Amino acid sequence: MKTTQTVALVVMTLALVMWAPQASATSLEDIREERREAREEYKENRKNLFEQFKERMSSKTAEIKNYMSVGITIAGAKVTAKTDTTLTIEKDGKTYTVNFDSKTQLRRRFWGKSTLDEFSVGNIVNVIGRWTDDTHTAINARLVRNISIQKRFGVFFGEVKSILGTGWVMSTKSENRADQTVTVSSETKFENRRGETMTQAEVQVGHKVRVRGLWDRTLNTVTEVTNVKDFSLPQVPEATVTATVTVTPTP
Numbered sequence: 171m172k173t174t175q176t177v178a179l180v181v182m183t184l185a186l187v188m189w190a191p192q193a194s195a196t197s198l199e200d201i202r203e204e205r206r207e208a209r210e211e212y213k214e215n216r217k218n219l220f221e222q223f224k225e226r227m228s229s230k231t232a233e234i235k236n237y238m239s240v241g242i243t244i245a246g247a248k249v250t251a252k253t254d255t256t257l258t259i260e261k262d263g264k265t266y267t268v269n270f271d272s273k274t275q276l277r278r279r280f281w282g283k284s285t286l287d288e289f290s291v292g293n294i295v296n297v298i299g300r301w302t303d304d305t306h307t308a309i310n311a312r313l314v315r316n317i318s319i320q321k322r323f324g325v326f327f328g329e330v331k332s333i334l335g336t337g338w339v340m341s342t343k344s345e346n347r348a349d350q351t352v353t354v355s356s357e358t359k360f361e362n363r364r365g366e367t368m369t370q371a372e373v374q375v376g377h378k379v380r381v382r383g384l385w386d387r388t389l390n391t392v393t394e395v396t397n398v399k400d401f402s403l404p405q406v407p408e409a410t411v412t413a414t415v416t417v418t419p420t421p
Contacts, residue, residue, distance in 0.1 A: 210325075210380070241300045242309060246317075249293045252286070257314070259295060267308040268297055277315045279387075280322035293318035320387035323394075326350060330377045337370075337395075340379060352381055352392045359396065362403040370398075377402035 244266065247259035257268040276284040289295075295318075299311040328340040328350065337352040360368045373379065379402075383395035 243296065243298050244309070245296045247295055247297060249289060249291055249295060251291060252289055254286070257289065257295070259297065265307070266297075268299070268311050268314065269302070269308060270311060270314075274299075274311045275313045277313065278319040278321050279315070279317050280320065281315075282322055282384075284316060284319055288319050289316055290318075318388070321384055322387075323383070324385050326381045326383075326385065326392060328379065328381075330373060330375050330379060333373070333375060338373065338375075340381070348390045350381075350385070350390050350392050352383070352395060352398075354395045354398065357396070358398060360398050360400070363399065363401045364404070368400060368403060372403060373398070373400055374402075 244259065244261055247261040247266070249257055250260050250265070251258035255270050257270075259266050259268055270286070276286065276289075278284045278288075293316050296313075296315045297309060297311055298313040299309040302308040302310055326340075326342055326347075328342040330338045330340050331349060332339045334351070337354045339349050339351050341349055354370060358370070360370055360373070362368050377400050380397075380399040381392055381395055382397040383392040385392050
């Protein structure tokens with residue numbers, strides 16, 4: 171074998187030996203991270219499905235129990251007006267006044283706690299309470315569930331598509347959800363895939379992120395974000411090989 175061919179073969183072998191461990195380490199790290207992310211998403215999705223099942227069961231159980239114990243349930247009524255202490259609702263052509271007091275519970279569609287500030291004219295509500303008198307036109311409410319406020323806390327995985335001043339727009343892995351507008355605050359904790367603290371400014375377009383916050387199904391937003399994990403940081407360095415060979419021909 172000629173000297174130049176021998177040197178070339180040695181250089182190629184050394185290059186493969188030098189590059190292989192780096193390439194393997196890089197790909198293994200990516201595979202491990204993808205598996206961790208997939209496992210976490212699976213667990214969170216399973217948890218969300220279980221919570222939704224409980225919500226449906228709790229909804230029917232609560233309404234039946236309250237109907238039996240409290241007295242009256244008006245389901246699927248439309249809010250036509252509101253004050254600081256009352257709602258005016260309409261169902262089947264009839265109008266009712268719903269009175270609130272310190273014992274009245276306000277809930278969202280997914281049974282999260284709500285406030286009267288979240289209620290708007292046009293919302294659909296279920297009301298459980300007692301009639302104030304025999305005219306059956308006013309109710310002292312014990313539970314008002316606003317079906318139109320479709321919010322719940324959850325965990326969402328996706329890719330950042332654009333950066334906003336207060337957060338970003340991200341795609342989601344679930345085919346059932348549109349792009350979500352994420353709003354963060356000074357209370358939001360940011361961390362990279364190693365669990366190390368980072369800043370909001372480090373989140374960039376194309377990064378894969380996990381967001382914990384309050385999801386609004388109607389508005390496609392995630393607010394009250396408590397935690398953001400950026401799986402794209404720190405970046406995995408690309409494997410590079412640099413070899414310089416000087417060949418001196420044999421006389």
